[in-house]
Amino acid sequence: MKKLPELEIIEEAISWRKFKKKVVLATVISTWGSSPFEIGTKMIINEDGNFFGSVSGGCVETNVIQESIKLLKNKHTFKKLDFDVSDENAWDIGLACGGSISVYIEKIN
Amino acid sequence: MKIEILQKIIKKKSSKKRFALLKNLSNGKSELFELENQLSDDFKAHKKNIENYYNLKKNGVINGTKIFIQNYTKPIEVIIVGAVHIAQYLVEFSKNFNLKITIIDPREYFIKKQKFENIKIINEWPEKILKQIQSDNRTALIVLTHDPKIDDPALQFALKNKFFYVGALGSKKTHETRCQRLKKSGYTDKQINSIHGPIGLKLGGKSAPEIALSIIAQLVLETNKLNI
Structure with a gap:
């Protein structure tokens, strides 16, 4: 069942852009195993490191925020982030659910 | 992604049509x-693949491609009979879900x-309004007045038409007498048990x-069974 908070997140992104903030949209594009959130779940991040929404139960958000701020500083417009339990980093980030998840981050312009 | 696409999503969501968001993960374009x-x-x-995923309401990266699709389905229509206190909380809780409420x-x-x-x-007798509604397997009816002359005709309409969820407020005793009334009016046990x-x-x-929370919880449970 598609949850409406997604619309709140999109509206917030639009309002951030109105205030001339640089914004990144993060979208869950694939999940495997026991990932908590469904495909399409969204989160937005701005240049100040503020964020709204979530892409997991708190497992990978910190990394997504860091990568998003990095993206805002370089010339690329998008990046795919893969988090997996078999990935050494994933344990650091703490994907304790035992699943894997791909998050696509992109600049909103 | 262009901000215009996000603005369009908001606009399209308020109209009742379904649509999908596409992303080409190899060049960053969306539409x-x-x-x-x-x-x-x-x-x-990727036209064929996209249409296939769209028809199946499947979300994700299309197999063997770098195309992502996310379907935005029409909201579930929820008709509530009874502008009572519980209805206020139903409206409050429903904001978090893909539900469109009419009271x-x-x-x-x-x-x-x-x-x-x-x-x-709508300030009207339910049977008069329900007749004008095209219900389908995404329509729910919740009756809250526990006044037979208001609730019963609405329930009778729902039992004769397509509704995926029909719920009626009232104690076990109230519900029993309600079931007896429906039986007398010629409704089968199967129909009555679907309430x-x-x-x-x-x-x-x-x-x-x-x-209201217990009603919304049951509605979400039944909605998730629909695979839509």
Whole structure:
């Protein structure tokens, strides 16, 4: 069942852009195993490191925020982030659910 | 992604049509898709796959491609009979879900007394309004007045037409006498048993917000069974 908070997140992104903030949209594009959130779940991040929404139960958000701020500083417009339990980093980030998840981050312009 | 696409999503969500968001993960382009619309050059080569996922309402990266699709389905239509206190909390909780609520109550006093924001409220007898509604397997009916002359005709309409969820407020005893009335009117046990009554998942609460929560929980449960 598609949850409406997604619309709140999109509206917030639009309002951030109105205030001339640089914004990144993060979208869950694939999940495997026991990932908590469904495909399409969204989160937005701005240049100040503020964020709204979530892409997991708190497992990978910190990394997504860091990568998003990095993206805002370089010339690329998008990046795919893969988090997996078999990935050494994933344990650091703490994907304790035992699943894997791909998050696509992109600049909103 | 262009901000215009996000603005379009908000706009399209308020109309009742379904659509999908497409992303080409190899070049970063996004666009919205509807069956009757042409695909741009960024997506044209994958037309068949996109239509296939769209028809199946499947979300994700399309197998063997770098195309992502997310379907935006029409909201579930929820018709509530009775502009009572519980309905206020139903409206409040429903904001977090893909639900579109209409409230019907023939009693002007209730319509005037309760405050509902951004909700369609109709001051009329339910049977008159229900006749005009095209219900389908995404339509739900919740009756809350436990007044037979208001609830019963609405329930009877729902049992004769396509509704995926029908729930009726009332104690076990109230529901039993309701079932007996429906049986007398010629409805089969199968039809009568399809009514969720007493309505809601058992949370043990008796306050208006607790009852509303138990109703919403049951509605979400039944909606998730639909695979839509």
